[in-house]
Amino acid sequence: MVSDGGEGSVYGFRLSSVVPATVTGEDKVDGLSNMDLAMKLHYLKGVYFFRREAVEGLTISDLKKPMFEWLKLYYPTAGRIRRSESGRPMIKCNDGGVRIVEAQCEKSVDEWMAMEDHDLHNCLTYDQVLGPDLAFSPLVFIQLTWFKCGAMSVGLSWAHVQGDVVSASDFINMWGSVMAGHAPPRSLGTNPTSPKPQFHQKLSQKPFSLKMTHPVGDHWLLPRSNHPRMGTRYFHVTLDQLERLLSAHSGPHAQSQPFQLLSAIMWKTLAKIQGESAPKIVTVCRNSSGERGDDEILKNAMVVSRVEADIGVAEADVSDLARLIAEKTVCENGMIEETVGGDDGKSDFILYGANLTFINFEEVKLFGLEIKGHKPVWASYSIGGVGDEGAFLVLPAQDGDGGRTVTAILPENQLAWLRRELKDEWGIA
Numbered sequence: 001m002v003s004d005g006g007e008g009s010v011y012g013f014r015l016s017s018v019v020p021a022t023v024t025g026e027d028k029v030d031g032l033s034n035m036d037l038a039m040k041l042h043y044l045k046g047v048y049f050f051r052r053e054a055v056e057g058l059t060i061s062d063l064k065k066p067m068f069e070w071l072k073l074y075y076p077t078a079g080r081i082r083r084s085e086s087g088r089p090m091i092k093c094n095d096g097g098v099r100i101v102e103a104q105c106e107k108s109v110d111e112w113m114a115m116e117d118h119d120l121h122n123c124l125t126y127d128q129v130l131g132p133d134l135a136f137s138p139l140v141f142i143q144l145t146w147f148k149c150g151a152m153s154v155g156l157s158w159a160h161v162q163g164d165v166v167s168a169s170d171f172i173n174m175w176g177s178v179m180a181g182h183a184p185p186r187s188l189g190t191n192p193t194s195p196k197p198q199f200h201q202k203l204s205q206k207p208f209s210l211k212m213t214h215p216v217g218d219h220w221l222l223p224r225s226n227h228p229r230m231g232t233r234y235f236h237v238t239l240d241q242l243e244r245l246l247s248a249h250s251g252p253h254a255q256s257q258p259f260q261l262l263s264a265i266m267w268k269t270l271a272k273i274q275g276e277s278a279p280k281i282v283t284v285c286r287n288s289s290g291e292r293g294d295d296e297i298l299k300n301a302m303v304v305s306r307v308e309a310d311i312g313v314a315e316a317d318v319s320d321l322a323r324l325i326a327e328k329t330v331c332e333n334g335m336i337e338e339t340v341g342g343d344d345g346k347s348d349f350i351l352y353g354a355n356l357t358f359i360n361f362e363e364v365k366l367f368g369l370e371i372k373g374h375k376p377v378w379a380s381y382s383i384g385g386v387g388d389e390g391a392f393l394v395l396p397a398q399d400g401d402g403g404r405t406v407t408a409i410l411p412e413n414q415l416a417w418l419r420r421e422l423k424d425e426w427g428i429a
């Protein structure tokens with residue numbers, strides 16, 4: 001392992017903007033659903049690493065030129081947040097632009113990926129927050145970082161209010177497709193007005209998976225005063241490890257699935273660390289194609305559920321916890337939408353980390369971004385704005401190899417304990 005100190009290794013930042021190739025029009029508005037607004041204090045951060053042969057000979061002009069046509073399709077991402085007369089946020093499709101960040105790194109890509117401090121990946125994604133000047137805040141930043149070995153990383157910073165990880169990954173994958181000369185679809189669907197679900201009866205229960213914060217106004221940043229400092233750690237589970245775990249910890253009547261089993265392992269391990277304060281109610285998020293129309297490529301279409309353990313989590317068999325996650329989820333989407341829509345979307349909430357949260361990114365096309373026919377050698381996502389209870393993301397580890405990457409976002413004082421427990425008990429590092 002090389003020594004850390006990577007934060008100062010990224011330098012030479014240059015910012016520019018890219019706008020759609022044609023003018024969208026002054027009156028175009030993309031309405032935000034209640035589920036969109038539930039995510040407004042969260043930010044997705046994706047990092048894609050490419051070897052030298054994938055980007056050799058490419059200039060910044062080569063990388064930016066296809067973006068103009070690409071943004072014709074994804075024109076809402078070049079817009080800016082505005083408020084309606086009632087105060088409800090929406091996206092004004094005014095071609096304000098996507099922000100491009102160029103940077104250099106004094107390390108090689110292998111040196112960077114070998115560093116122990118995984119929070120340093122944040123240096124490869126621009127530190128994005130919407131506001132306090134909402135009207136001037138880009139919804140998307142793309143950071144292109146060149147390593148001394150000639151390799152390059154693509155860092156995507158994505159305001160979650162405009163769409164979920166499927167939207168974000170499809171967005172960046174389409175850039176690669178346009179770069180390769182493939183014509184993008186003609187159009188994408190938008191919400192010309194802010195959709196408001198109709199509830200036939202008042203829901204008496206509040207969602208466990210949502211937590212109201214102090215008002216943040218036009219600065220969409222989770223308040224961190226009197227809250228622990230959060231850290232990020234990536235854990236790699238090979239296909240061989242995964243198959244052994246699945247074989248050893250499937251129930252007598254059903255085969256556990258990777259997401260449920262890995263979530264159960266993380267839940268149990270964290271419960272051992274936290275003791276009596278360990279949560280018995282957790283949030284589970286998964287993507288659902290049924291929630292997304294064919295032309296809705298920008299949408300927060302996750303199914304958000306709660307799971308309650310009726311057993312001691314630290315002492316439970318992981319197969320029992322996996323079964324709970326698979327079979328005992330209670331969907332809270334309706335309650336979330338009603339709660340957020342109660343004052344027309346003007347209150348502020350967090351979802352990830354309001355409870356301990358497990359997020360299934362297994363079906364995301366994580367390695368769909370190609371440059372000159374080359375896929376990234378490694379890619380992953382993290383989330384900004386996670387609450388104190390923390391979150392785990394389960395993603396594909398490598399293109400087609402069957403393994404998984406688990407991204408842990410937790411208070412820093414818990415991460416060291418988690419690393420030790422996972423390595424000693426489960427052989428996961």
